[in-house]
Amino acid sequence: MDTDNSIIQRQPKAVSLLGGSAASGRVAHAYLFEGVKGAGKEAIARFFTQLLLCLSPMDGKPCGECRNCRRIREDNHPNVTQIRPDGQDIKKGQISDLIYKLNKTGLEEGRKIYILHQADRMNIAAANTLLKFLEEPEGEVTAILLTDRASAILPTIRSRCQEIHLQPPPREAVLEQLVTEGGVTRSMASTVTMVTADPEEALALSEDEQFGQARKTVIKLVEASDKSIQEALLFIQTDWGPLFKEKEETELGLDLLLFAYRDISAVKAGLSTPLAYPDNKSRWEEMALRLTFGRLASILEAILKAKRNLQSNMNRTLLMEQLVLNMQEGQHAL
Ligand SMILES: [Zn+2]
Known part of the structure; x- marks a missing residue:
C-alpha cells in the first residue's frame, strides 16, 4: 500500500x-x-x-x-x-x-x-x-x-x-515486483516491462509460451543478421514467418527487435538503463564493438520504417525481407 x-x-x-x-x-x-x-x-x-x-x-x-x-x-x-x-x-x-x-x-x-x-x-x-x-x-x-x-x-x-x-x-519498480513477487526471471521481466507498463499484463506476458518463443526468435534473428544476409533471409523463411503470422504478432516482433538494437546502442553508449535482454549482455557488448553508432542508427531507422509499412498493410514476408536487406545496408561502408 x-x-x-x-x-x-x-x-x-x-x-x-x-x-x-x-x-x-x-x-x-x-x-x-x-x-x-x-x-x-x-x-x-x-x-x-x-x-x-x-x-x-x-x-x-x-x-x-x-x-x-x-x-x-x-x-x-x-x-x-x-x-x-x-x-x-x-x-x-x-x-x-x-x-x-x-x-x-x-x-x-x-x-x-x-x-x-x-x-x-x-x-x-x-x-x-x-x-x-x-x-x-x-x-x-x-x-x-x-x-x-x-x-x-x-x-x-x-x-x-x-x-x-x-x-x-516506473519500469524498474514493475521489473523488481515481477522478480520478487511474481517469480519471473530477471531477463524475462526486463523484456516484458519494455512491452507494457501494466504489472498484471506484464506478468501474464511473461507466462505466455508464445511470447517466450517470440523473444527467442527475435534474438536469433539478431544473431543471424550479424552473421550474414543469406542466413538472415533464410531465418525469415524457416523460423520468423511461421511464428509471426498476424499483423499484431509482427508488430510485437518488430518491437522486440527494436529493443534488441536499442540495448546494443545503450551498451555502446555506456548507459546504465536496464536492458531489455540482460541475459544477452555479453553478446551485445561484442556486437557494440563492431557496430558504429551510425550503423546502429540506420538499423533502428530500418525497423521503424518496417513498423510504418506494416500499418500500410504491406505483404509481411516481403516487409521482413526488405527489413533484413535495409539492416545490412552500410555494413561494409563504415
Ligand atoms: Zn488533515
Missing part, C-alpha cells in the same frame, strides 16, 4: 491539479482517475479524499494528522463510501443504496465523497442509475471513479467527470 508521500512523488501532475482545485474551491462533482494497475489509483483517491476533508490542509496537501485524515486512512470516515464490484460487476442495488445513504441525514457536516473502484465494471442498470444521480448534483457531494480503461465507461458518464490520467509505475 502506498504511503501518502510516495504517491505525491509518483503522480506530481495529478497531485498539483487536485491540490489546485481543492484550494480554489472549484471542486468538480465527479472525477475519473484512469491509470494502469500499479499506477496508484487508490492512493491518489485517498490523497484527494483527505485533502477535501482535512481540517488543516497546507499547500494543496492534507495534513495527514487531523481527525479526518486519520479516519480516512483507517477507512472509517462516515462521509466516505467505497463501492467495489460485487462479484463480476457493480450492481444497480449498490448504486441505489449509495444514493439513499448520501441523501439521508446522520452523516457529518461537510462534503460527502464516494469512490467507485473498477468503475468500468458497473453494469448498464447501475451506470444509468449513477448517471441520473450525476445529472442532478446536489450539495457537497463528490464522486471519484477509478478505472484501468476510461474507454470502457459510458460516454455520458465520462462527459460528466473531470478525467485525470495517472502515470504508469
Whole structure:
C-alpha cells in the first residue's frame, strides 16, 4: 500500500491539479482517475479524499494528522463510501443504496465523497442509475471513479467527470515486483516491462509460451543478421514467418527487435538503463564493438520504417525481407 508521500512523488501532475482545485474551491462533482494497475489509483483517491476533508490542509496537501485524515486512512470516515464490484460487476442495488445513504441525514457536516473502484465494471442498470444521480448534483457531494480503461465507461458518464490520467509505475519498480513477487526471471521481466507498463499484463506476458518463443526468435534473428544476409533471409523463411503470422504478432516482433538494437546502442553508449535482454549482455557488448553508432542508427531507422509499412498493410514476408536487406545496408561502408 502506498504511503501518502510516495504517491505525491509518483503522480506530481495529478497531485498539483487536485491540490489546485481543492484550494480554489472549484471542486468538480465527479472525477475519473484512469491509470494502469500499479499506477496508484487508490492512493491518489485517498490523497484527494483527505485533502477535501482535512481540517488543516497546507499547500494543496492534507495534513495527514487531523481527525479526518486519520479516519480516512483507517477507512472509517462516515462521509466516505467505497463501492467495489460485487462479484463480476457493480450492481444497480449498490448504486441505489449509495444514493439513499448520501441523501439521508446522520452523516457529518461537510462534503460527502464516494469512490467507485473498477468503475468500468458497473453494469448498464447501475451506470444509468449513477448517471441520473450525476445529472442532478446536489450539495457537497463528490464522486471519484477509478478505472484501468476510461474507454470502457459510458460516454455520458465520462462527459460528466473531470478525467485525470495517472502515470504508469516506473519500469524498474514493475521489473523488481515481477522478480520478487511474481517469480519471473530477471531477463524475462526486463523484456516484458519494455512491452507494457501494466504489472498484471506484464506478468501474464511473461507466462505466455508464445511470447517466450517470440523473444527467442527475435534474438536469433539478431544473431543471424550479424552473421550474414543469406542466413538472415533464410531465418525469415524457416523460423520468423511461421511464428509471426498476424499483423499484431509482427508488430510485437518488430518491437522486440527494436529493443534488441536499442540495448546494443545503450551498451555502446555506456548507459546504465536496464536492458531489455540482460541475459544477452555479453553478446551485445561484442556486437557494440563492431557496430558504429551510425550503423546502429540506420538499423533502428530500418525497423521503424518496417513498423510504418506494416500499418500500410504491406505483404509481411516481403516487409521482413526488405527489413533484413535495409539492416545490412552500410555494413561494409563504415
Ligand atoms: Zn488533515
